[in-house]
Amino acid sequence: MEGAEANESGWRSVRSIGFRIAALHAALMALSSGALVAFLWWNTGGYLDRQVERGLRGDLAAFAADHRAGGSAAVAAAIEARLAEDTDTEAIYLLIDARGVKLAGNLDAWPAFLAPGSEGAEGRLAREAGETTARLQALTFPDGSRVLVGRDVGARRQLQALVAESVFYGLALAVVLAASGGLLVAQVLARRTAPLLATAAAIGHGDLARRAPLSGNDDEFDRLAGSFNAMLDRLAGLMEGMRQVSNAIAHDLRTPIARTRAGLEEVLREASDAGALKAGIERGIEELDRVIALFEALLRIAEIESGARRSAFATFNLAQAVEDVAALYEPVAEAKGIRLETEGPSVLNILGDRNLAAQAVANLIDNAIKFTPEGGLVRVRVAGSGGWAEVSVTDTGPGMPEPVRARAVERFFRGEPSRSTPGFGLGLALVDAVAQLHGGRLDLVAGPDGQGLTATVRFGREGE
C-alpha cells in the first residue's frame, strides 16, 4: 500500500511540469554543449591530423623525386639533411635497401606494425627518448629499396586525450548544472503554486472565504493568483446574490402567496352564489399573476447576473433606444401632468443588449414618473465619452435620503415603509444588474439643488 503510494507520488513528480522543465533543460544543455565540443574536436584535432598526413605525403613525394634523380644515395643524403634541420625531433625517417639493410634515418629497424605492402599506419615505436606513438607512411622505390617517413604524434595524442577528458567532465558538469537549474525552477514553480493549490483545495472543502496570498512581486504568479481571487470574489458575489434571492423568496414571495391562499379559502367558505365565487377566483388569479411577475423579475435578474446574456450582445444606438423608451412613457407622464424631456446626441452606439438596456431605462423612467408629483419634470439625459455611455434620469420627486440610496439596489428594498406605490422593489436591482453586465454601474445621487433624485446608469463602451 505504502509502496503503491510512493510509486504514485513518484509518478506525480515525473509528470509534474517542474520535473519536465528540469529534464528538458538538462537534455538541451547536454545537446548544445555536445554539439559545440564535437565541432571544436573536428576543427582542431582533425586539423592537426590532416596537417601531419599532408607533411608525410610531401616528404614521400620529395624522396621519390630524389630517387629518380640520384637513386638511394640521393634519398639518404636528403634524409640526413632533414634530420640535421629537425630540431624538435618530431620527424622519423628510415631508408633501407632491397635486402633490408639500413641506409639512413633515425630509426634502427623497420617497425613490425607497418607491413611491407601497406601505405601507412600508426603505432607504438621505441625511440631514443623512449616509447612513443608515431604516424608512419612508406614508399617502395623501383630498385627495391624502401623509405619510411613518420611523425612523432605522442604529444598530440596526449593533448587529445586531455581534451577528451575535459570534454567529458565538462559535459557531465553541464548536465549536472542543467539538471539542478531545472530542479531549482521546478522547486520555485512548486513553491509558488502551492498556495494556489492549497486555496483551491480549501475552497473545495467548503472554506469559501479563503483567498490565494500574493507575493507582492507582481509577476505571472501574482497575476494568476489575482485573477483567481477576482474569480472567487465574483463567485462569492453570485452566491451572496443567490442567498439574497432565496431569502427574498422566503419572505416576499410567501406574503402574496399566503394572501392569495387566504383569499381563496375565504371565497370557498363564504361565497353564497356563483357570481361571488367567480369574482373571488378572479381576484385569486390576479394575485397569482403578481406572484408570477415577481418570480419572473427575480429570475430575470439572476439570468442577467449570471452573464449568460452577453452572448446576445450587438452594437446598437443607445440614444435611439432611450428616445424610444421615453416615447413609450411620454403618454403616461402626460396623463399624470408630468413633463418628460430628453436631451443628448442622436447617435451613441454601444455594444450590448438593446432589450435589456431599454428595460433598465424603462425602469428608471417608470420610477421617476411614479415618484414625481403632478406638474413635475422628468429629464432624461444621454451622454457619452470615450469609454462610457450614460443615461441619467432626474426627477423632481421627494428624492431619497442617503442611507436609502445606499440600499436602493438591494432586491426587495423599498424606499417607503408604507408601500403605497405599486412595485416589488426589484426595479433598481435589475438596472444595477444590467449596468454591471455592460461593465458599468448604477449611481443614485440627489438631484440638482438637492431636490429629487438623479439615477445614472453607465454602460462600458469597450469593443464598440
Added chain:
Amino acid sequence: MRILLVEDDPEVARFVAKGLRESGHVVDWADNGRDGLFLAASESYDVIVLDRMLPAGMDGVRLVETLRATGSRVPVLFLSALAQVDERVRGLKAGGDDYLTKPFAFVELLARIEALGRRPRGEAPLTRLVAGDLEMDLLARTVRRAGQVIELKPREFRLLEVLLRHAGQVVTRTMLLEAVWDYHFDPQTNVIDVHVSRLRQKVDKGFAYPLIHTVRNAGYMVRADP
C-alpha cells in the same frame, strides 16, 4: 381552426385542449414528439402548439427543425417553461413563429394562436386595411375614417396597424408591446393602455361607433359593428 397540441403534461394539455374546443377549434393532442411529428407530417393543421421540452428523444426544437426540413410552413407556437431569452431565440431560430412562457393566461395563448392561424400566408402583401368606415393605406401611410383624414404619429400608426391586421381577434398587451415596440419585458406600469387610450382619442372620438374595444382581462380588439 384545426390545431395540433403537442404537450406531455396531461393536465396542461387537457386545460388547453378544452379551452380551445370551447373557443370553437378542433384539437388533436399528442403527448410526445414522435407522435406529434407523425401527426404534423400526415395531417393538415392551421397551427401547431408545441411544448419546448418533450420526452422520447424528440424535443420541440428538433420537431420544428424536422418539420421545416420537409417544407411545411404551418405556424408553430412554442409553449415553454424555459424563460431565458436565449431559449426564446433558439425556439424562433429553429422555425417557431411565437413563444409563450409557462405559466400563461389562457386568453394570451388563445389570442396568439388565433393571430398565428389567421395570418395571411404566401399571398401578395396587403396595401390596404379596412375596418368599418376606417381605411388604412399602408403605402401612403394615411388613415381615413368616414372620409376624414386622421393624423397619426409613426408609433400610433403602427399600433393601429397591428390592431387592424388582427381585426376581430383579441390582441393582448404583451403582443402589442412585442409587435409595436419590439420589447420583451414587462414595463410594470400599463403603458400600453395609455397609448391605446390616446389612439382612441384620435380614431374613435367623435365618430358614430367605437372601433377599438377593450376585452376584459385580455387586451384589445378592433371590431366594426355599428
